[in-house]
Amino acid sequence: MTVSSAPGKVYLFGEHAVVYGEPAVPCAIERRATVAVDAREDDHIRVEARDLSLDGFTVEYAGDTDDRPDVDVPSGLVDAAMGYIDAAVEQARDAADAPDAGFDIRVESEIPLGAGLGSSAAVVVAGIDAATRELGVELSSEELADRAYRAEYDVQDGQASRADTFCSAMGGAVRVEGDDCRRIDAPNLPFVVGFDGGAGDTGELVAGVRSLREEYGFAADTVESIGDIVREGESLLAAADPASDPEPELLADLGRLMDFDHGLLEALGVSSRTLDNMVWAAREAGAHGAKLTGAGGGGCIVALDETPETRTALRYTAECRDAFRAELDREGVRAEK
Ligand code: MEV
Incomplete structure (x- = not known):
């Protein structure tokens, strides 16, 4: 085996x-x-x-x-x-x-x-x-x-x-x-994941963005703006020390970009009420920022918070089935046997 x-x-x-x-x-x-x-x-x-x-x-x-x-x-x-x-x-x-x-x-x-x-x-x-x-x-x-x-x-x-x-x-x-x-390189970012117990259909969600993008120039611009957010975030990571805990300013800046990214994904129609409610619960609990992760439609959000506050708040949020701290895993595929 x-x-x-x-x-x-x-x-x-x-x-x-x-x-x-x-x-x-x-x-x-x-x-x-x-x-x-x-x-x-x-x-x-x-x-x-x-x-x-x-x-x-x-x-x-x-x-x-x-x-x-x-x-x-x-x-x-x-x-x-x-x-x-x-x-x-x-x-x-x-x-x-x-x-x-x-x-x-x-x-x-x-x-x-x-x-x-x-x-x-x-x-x-x-x-x-x-x-x-x-x-x-x-x-x-x-x-x-x-x-x-x-x-x-x-x-x-x-x-x-x-x-x-x-x-x-x-x-x-x-x-x-x-x-x-x-x-x-990236420092060990304090990811918190909230899961609504649901799932999204990646193929359908990607196809939805594709048709919006084909229909409206501003949807194509929205996709490009997400690229700009990524470039901005990358330069923040490049300037950080990967061996140390992330500085509070870095978390605040990354969090602001995550919030922005979520807003644009929402505009592209791939968020959901449960994802939005978890994002807001995380922000109100003091997370540096929060956004959906992956294809959207349902499933998980990711927030940045080094304290337990966001996890606790998510656990008391009606739409949240599970909330947990997710450590960065620096190892990819691994032979177990
Ligand atoms: C799905 O996890 C991420 C998407 O960007 C699709 C992809 O990159 O293949 C929505």
């Missing part, structure tokens, strides 16, 4: 705009998806997943992932998750030049599905890493990130950036602009 894990992420800035070539800065967080893979004698795929839905699920089918029957499960989210697992299997088969390889796959995740914390990217990155190593192939982290991106790109019908998958493969804070992806 071969086991790999990969982290989820929050977006400090830049989701959605990154799809149109603007830069984004996602940061890996210490919440992981773990994928265990056993090679099989036949070409079957058997997937057992825990924590990807409330009840977990098991699916087994033969051969080609394109021929997988629909998954008979209570949640459409699980079918979506299976799409990412199929795509990871195809990438691993291709990388190992083993088109008929069969696998028993077990997925465990601490990252809520479709909630803006990069659950699908973490499952895809860890899945490709475990499946290729199980077949005796070691991929560089760059190739792994590239294959994981191609898997997400296929599942999301060509509407994906490299941000989530690169961040999960590399860990730490990263900067992604088109095909240019690299790690950047």
Whole structure:
């Protein structure tokens, strides 16, 4: 058995705009998806997943992932998750030049599905890493990130950036602009995550921004303004000492940019009432700034607060199901076994 894990992420800035070539800065967080893979004698795929839905699920089918029957499960989210697992299997088969390889796959995740914390990217990155190593192939982290991106790109019908998958493969804070992806220095920012228990449909939300952008010049300008916020935020990070706790001025400045970014994402139609209410609860509790993270529509917000106040306030907010401190995870994909 071969086991790999990969982290989820929050977006400090830049989701959605990154799809149109603007830069984004996602940061890996210490919440992981773990994928265990056993090679099989036949070409079957058997997937057992825990924590990807409330009840977990098991699916087994033969051969080609394109021929997988629909998954008979209570949640459409699980079918979506299976799409990412199929795509990871195809990438691993291709990388190992083993088109008929069969696998028993077990997925465990601490990252809520479709909630803006990069659950699908973490499952895809860890899945490709475990499946290729199980077949005796070691991929560089760059190739792994590239294959994981191609898997997400296929599942999301060509509407994906490299941000989530690169961040999960590399860990730490990263900067992604088109095909240019690299790690950047960042101090350990005090992220607080609020989760409303829901999820958004990334494909639909990205398509919504695309049509607004095509219809209105000012929506295209809004996307570009998000890029300007990211460039401003990057220069603040570049001037900070990554080895020390962040200075209060840095947190205040980053927080103001996060608030601005959330306002523009809201204007682009990707926030929701529950996300907005959590953002306001965080701000009123004294957070330096707060914004939705990921595709939006429901799921998670991220705030900056070094005190416990924001977490406490979020826990007393009706729309919030869970609130937790998320440490920056400087390690990306990791071989567990
Ligand atoms: C989703 O986590 C982030 C988006 O920017 C889509 C993408 O970058 O692929 C909305």
